[in-house]
Amino acid sequence: MVSTPAIEEIYNPSGVIQHLFDRYEGSDNEFASVVANHFSTILFNTDERFKQLPSLDIHHPPEAYTNGSLVRFRAMIQDTSSSPELYVAKLSNHRCEGWGLSTSDSNETSDSVGYQDLQELATMWAVSVPAESSWHAEDILLLASSFPAHVPPRPHKFPLPDVSHIGVQIKMYDNASAQCLRTTDIVTFVGILSSEPVDAELSSSMEVPVLHVICYQSIPDPIPDIKEPCSVRRELIRWISEHVLGGDDLAVEWLLLQLSSKVHIRATPFLPPSLTISHFPPPPQPNMLPTLSHALSELLQKYTPIPLSLELLNTRSFTPESREEDLHSGYLQLPAGTTVLLTESAVFEGKVAEKGLMNIRAIQEIMDSQTLDYTFPFSRFTFETDISTVVLAEGRKSAFFQTSLNIPLQSNSDSNLYRPGEKVAWPSSEKLKIFRSYIDACKAASGKVKVSEAVSKYIQESFVRQRQEDKTTTLNDLMHLMKAARLLAASHLQDEMTTEIWERMKELEAARKMRIASLTVRT
Template identity: 40%
Template structure:
C-alpha cells in the first residue's frame, strides 16, 4: 500500500497536497504538515532515489509541468523578495505550491481577496552545483543505476550571470519555500536538495522591469541538507560493499569492518597522482594529497587550511600559431582531482581573466551576479599561474587577486552591494601551480618545488587531456575516493602522551635554533593532523608526528635549494 501511495505521489503531488489540506483544513501550519508528510514518505535512500532528479542531464525542459523532482543545488541568491499567496481560495481549495485560482472561480478580483488567508513564502535563486564532479553527481542522482532515463534537452540559461562559471553547462531555478521553519539557515553557497513541484512562473528578479520573463520555479515540499563534501564517507575506512558507486555497508551492517589496507591504498594513490599529473614526483603528490583533505577545522580560534604552492611547475606548451583562439591546456592535475574529489574546480589565471572577470559576487540593479569564487564549501580550487604573460594588471585584476588572497587567509568572501559589502564564510582549499620559486601573486606558508623532468615530452605530459589519463579500475578508484573523502570527513585527537612529546621537542628545537617560532609549531601540528587523516588514524601517535615533521623538514630543505 505504501509503495502504491508513493507511486501516486510521484505521479500527482498536487493531488496529495489537496488531500492533506482537506484532512487538516483547520491547521494553522499546513506547510509544516506537508513537509513532514512528504519527507516521511521518501525517508529511506531507496525511496528518495525514486524521485526524478532535476540536473543538467534532466533540465527543467525535460520534465512535465508540475512534476515532482529533487533538485540538488547551490543557493546563489537569498535577497529575492518574499512573496504573498492565498492559503485558501474562495472556492475552498488549497492555495500555495503554485496552485492558483482559476479565472472563473470568482476570486480573481482584488476586492474578493480574504486577507486573512494571505500567507508568506520565501524565494531564493538556486543553481546546479558549481565544481561538482560527474562521478559525485552520478552517485547522488543515480546515474549509474542502470535505469533507462529519458534523453536530456540541451541546457540553456537565460540568467548566466547568476552562475559562477557561465561557460559550463548549468541552469538556475527560482525556489519558493513555504515551510518557513529555520528559513534563516539557508545561506549563499549552501548545497541543499530541494524536493518540490516544478513549474514555470514569472521571475521575481524581473519585477522592476516592464517585461517579466518566466523562469523555472520549484515549489518546495521538503529539503535535505548536505555535508560540506556533498558525499559522506566513513572515517576510518571500512571494507566496502558497493552498489552503483555508493557505500552500502555503513547502513547495512551495525558494525562495518575497518579496512586494513589503508597504508597500501595511500601509497598507490600517491604514485598514481605523481605518475599521471606530476611527472613522477611522489613527494609533491603527497603534499597535494594532504592539501586535498584539508578544510576549515574551526573559526574560533581560527584553524584554516593552508594553501599549497607547487612551485617550479613548467609553463604549458605554446598554443600553435594556427589556432590563435585556442585556450591554453589545463594541467592534468585538474582531471586527476576531478576523478578523486566530489567538489573541485580549476582556475587558470591570465591577464585577460583577471582584468575582465569578477571573482566576488556583486549586486547590480537588485540582482546578485555570481563571482568566480562563489563556490560550495568543501571545494578544492586548483589555481594555475602558467597563463599569465607580461602586461598591465588593472584595478579589477588587483581586486580579484585580493579577493582570492582573502579566501586563502581568512576563508571569507566579500559580497559587494551598492552602498555596502559583507563577508561570508567559505571553505575553499587552494592548490597553486607556479612556474617560479614561489607564487607570483599570493602569500602562502606551504611551498613544495616540483622535481620532474623538463624535456618537452615530460612537460607535455603535465598538460595531457583528461581522456589520456590512465584511470585505475573501478574498485581501486572507489578505494582512492573513500580514502580522500573519508579523510575530509574525519577528525584527529591528540593524546596526552603525544602532546607532551610535541611540547618537549618544540622546546628543544627553540633551544637549538632561535629562528623556530610558534608559527612553526602551528604548521607542524597542522601537517601532522593531515598526515594522520591521510592514514585514517583517529589519534595522532608519536610515530606519525615524527614522520610528518620529517616530511615537512624535507620540504623546507627543497625550498632553500
C-alpha cells in the same frame, strides 16, 4: 516496487496537498510544515521511493517536464536576497492555493481576499552544484537528451562561465525552514515545477523555471569505512607520483595533506593550508590543463580549475555583486568542500587593473581566513567559505599569492605533467572509488585528531631541542608543524597524534625546506 502512497505523492502531489488541507480544516501558519513533514516521511525514508522522483538536471531540463510535475533538484543556493512574496493561502471555496496550485474556475478566485488568507513565502535562486565532478553528480545520465541544449535564463547567477547548468527560482512556503538555508548550501529540493515571471510585479518580467518546494533535505555524505588506510595511502601516492607529478613523491605527500584538509575550527592556525607547487613547467601548448587537473576532477567530489591570466583577472568577477537588486555570481561563490586549482602559466607581463587587484585580494582572503565578500549597494557582507586552494607557479613562488605552504616540484620527467585526460593511465574504476572514499575519510578525520598529554610533552621537548639547534625557529614554526602533523595523522585515518607521526612530519618539513634552500642557492 514503489508503495501506493509513494505513487500518489509522486504523480498527484496537488491532490495530496488538497487532501491534507481538507484534513487539517484549512490553512494556517503551520500547514506548510505539515506538508513538508508528510512528503519527507513518504519520499525520504527509502532510496527506492526517492529515486522514483524525476530529476531536474542538464540532461533533464525544465522544458522536459510539463507544468505541475513533481521533480527533485540537487542544487546550490546562489541568492537568498530576494524579497518575500505574499500569496493567497486559501480560496473562498476553502481550496488550497499554495504551491502553484490553481483552479480553472475563475469565479472562485474573483471574490475578495481577506487579509487573514494571505501568507508569506520565501524566494531564492538555486543553480546546479558548481564544480561538482561528473562522477559524483546524482543520477546524471550519459545518454543524449532529446531536447536541445538548455539555455539558462539568468546565466550571470552561475559562478563558472560557459558551463552547462540549470537555474531555478525557488519558492518556499515553510518559512521557518527557509530561514535555515544560506548561500552556497547544497540542498536537494522536491517541488512542483512551473514557469512564471521572475518578478510578478513587472509585466515585462522574463519567464523562468520555478520550483514550488514541498520538502527538501540537506544531509552530508556518509563517512566511508576504509580498509587498510595505510596501504591505500601508499597506492594513491604512488599513482599520483608516477602518472601525474613526474615521480615527485615529496610533492605528492604535501599535496595529499592539502587535499585531506577542510574547515573544522574557524581559527587561523586550524584553517586548511593553501599550497603552491612551484617550479612547475609551462604547458607545451597554450591553455593546456595539467594532468593534475584531470586527476583532481576524478578524485574529488567538487573541483574546478581556474586558469589565471591578466584578462581573466581584469574582466571577470570573482566575488558576488548585487546589481539592480539582482545578485550576480562570482568565480569564488562555490560550495563548501570545493578544491580550486589556480594555474599561472598564462600570466604574462602587463597591468593588473583595479578589478584584477580586487580578485587577487578575494582569493588571498579565502586562503588566509576562508571568507568571501558579497557586495551590495551601500554595504558589503562577509560570508564563510570552505575552499581548498592549490597554486601552480613556474617560478620560486606564486606571482600573486602568499600561500601557507610551498613545495618546489622536482620531476624526473615532464612528459606526464600535461597529458590529456584520455591518455592518463587511470586506475581501475574500483580502485578510483577506493581513492575517492579515502580522501573523503581523510577530510572527516582531519577535525578529530587529538593530542594526548604524553605526546604533547614529547612535542614540546622536541621543539625546545630544535630551538637550541636553530635560533631562527619560532612559535609560528611549531604551529605550522602541529597543523601539518594533524593532517598527516588524518591521512593515515588516525584519530590521535603519535610520536611516530610527529617525527615523520619533521622529516617531510626538513625535506621541503632543504629543497627550497637548494633551489634558492642554484638561482
